[in-house]
Amino acid sequence: MALVNAFEKEGNFLFKHRGEIPIVLFLVAIPVVYFTDTNFLSGQTKGIIIDIAVSISILGFLIRAIAIGTTPKGTSGRNTKEGQVAESLNTSGIYSMVRHPLYLGNYFMWIGIVLFTYNFAFVTIITLAFWLYYERIMFAEERFLERKFGDAYMNWANVTPAFIPCFRKYKKNVIPFSFVSVLRREYSGLLATVVGFVFIDDLRIYFTTGGYKLETTWHYALIAILLIALILRSLKHYTSVLKEEGRS
Template identity: 40%
Template sequence: MALQEELESQGNWLFRRRSLLPLIVLFVGIWAQIFTIHTSGILFSTVLPYWQGYECLCLFISLAGMVIRMYTVGHTPVSTSGRNTAKQVADSLNTTGIYSVIRHPLYLGNFLMWLGIALLTCNIGFTVAFVLGYWIYYERIMYAEEQFLRRKFGDVYLNWAERTPAFFPRFRQFTPSDLPFSWKKVVKKEKNGVFALFLLFSLFDFIVAWQITSVSANPGLCAMTLVSGIGYLVLKYIKKHTRLLNEPGR
C-alpha cells in the first residue's frame, strides 16, 4: 500500500475510534497527577501554593477550546462538523466564518480543552506526550477527512484549502459566516461537553484535595459541575421529549 493510501486508511481507522482518545488521556492523566503529587514534581511544587489560581488558568484554556467548538457548531448547517464516528459526512463545504481562517476548528477546540486538563496534572512529561500524541493521532484523521472532501468537492475544496491553514488560524482573512449563529444547535450538540469538562476538572481537583491535606476542594468548580450536570439532564430531556431544540437545516 502506498504511503498516501496508508495514511488515509490509518486516519479512517482512527476516525471511527476517536471517542477512545479522551478515555486514554483521562486514565493516564489521573495516574500522572497522582504520581506527580507523590514525587513532588517541579511544576506541582511551584503551583501548589496558588493551586486554585492555577486551576483557573487551566480552566480558561479549556473554556477557550469550548468556545471555539460552540462558535463553530453554531454557524454550521446540518450534516457537517458533527460528532459522528461511523463515517465521513459532509453535505456541504464550510468555507466562511471560522472556516475562513482554519480548516479544522473543532480539532483545535478539542486540543485546547484537553490541554487545560493535561496541564492540570502538573506532569510536564505527560503534557508533552499528550501534545505529541494528539498531533500524531489527529494529523492522520485530518488527512483522511481532507481526502474525502477533496474527492467530493474537487477544485472548490482545493482552492479553499490552498488559502486556509489547517490548524493555526489566520485571522486576517476572516469572512463572516453564511449562516446566523444557532444557540439551539449549540445547546443540543455541546451540552455533553460542557458538563464533562467541569466534571473532569472537579475530579482532578478532588484528587489533589484528597492527597494534599492543606488543599481544599474548589467550591466554585463543585458548583459549576452541579449546575452543568442539572442543565445537561434538563436539556437531554427536552431534546428527547420535545421539539424545542429542533431547527430546520441545522
C-alpha cells in the same frame, strides 16, 4: 498498502474511536498526578495555573461553539456509523480562518485539564500525542473532501491553515450564529470537560490526604452542569424545543 492509503485508513479508524480519548487521558492522569511534586509551587502560583487552565478550556469550548453555531445542515462533517458525510463545503465564518476548528477546540478543552495536573512535561507529551492522533483524522477527512469537492476543496485548503487560525482570512458567515445549536450539540462536551477537572482535583486530594472532599467548588460546578446537561438532553430527545430548520 500505499502510505497515503494507510494514513487514511488509520484516520478513519481513529475517528470512530475518538470518544475513547477521555478514558485513556483519565487513566494516564492517575500516575501523573500521583508522581507530580507540587511542593515547589506556592498557593498563588497554583491559583494562577488553575485560572489559566480553566481559561484555556473555556476558549476551546467557545471555538467549538462558534463552529457549531454557524454551521448549516449538510456541510462538511462525518458520522461514525455512516462514514463521512458532506453535501456542501463549509468555507465561511471560522472555517475561512482554519480548516479544523472543532479539533482546535478539542485541543484547548483537553489541554486545560492536562495543565491542571501541574505537570508541564505532561502538557508537552499530550500535545504531541494529540497532534499524532488528530493528524491522521484530519488527513482522512481531507482526502474525503478532496474526492467529494475537487477543485473547490483544493482552492479553499490551499489558502486556509489546517490548525492555526489566520484571522486576516475571515469571511462573514453565510448563516447567523445559533445559540440553540450550541445548546443542542455541546452540552456533553462541556460536561466531559468539567468531569475532567473534578477527576484531577479528586485524585490530588486523595493522594494528598487519603480521602475525598466532596464539598468543593468543582463538585458544585459539576452538579450544576450535570443538571443543565440532563435538561438539555431531555429537551433534545423528547421535545422539539431545540430543533431548527436547516441546522444539523
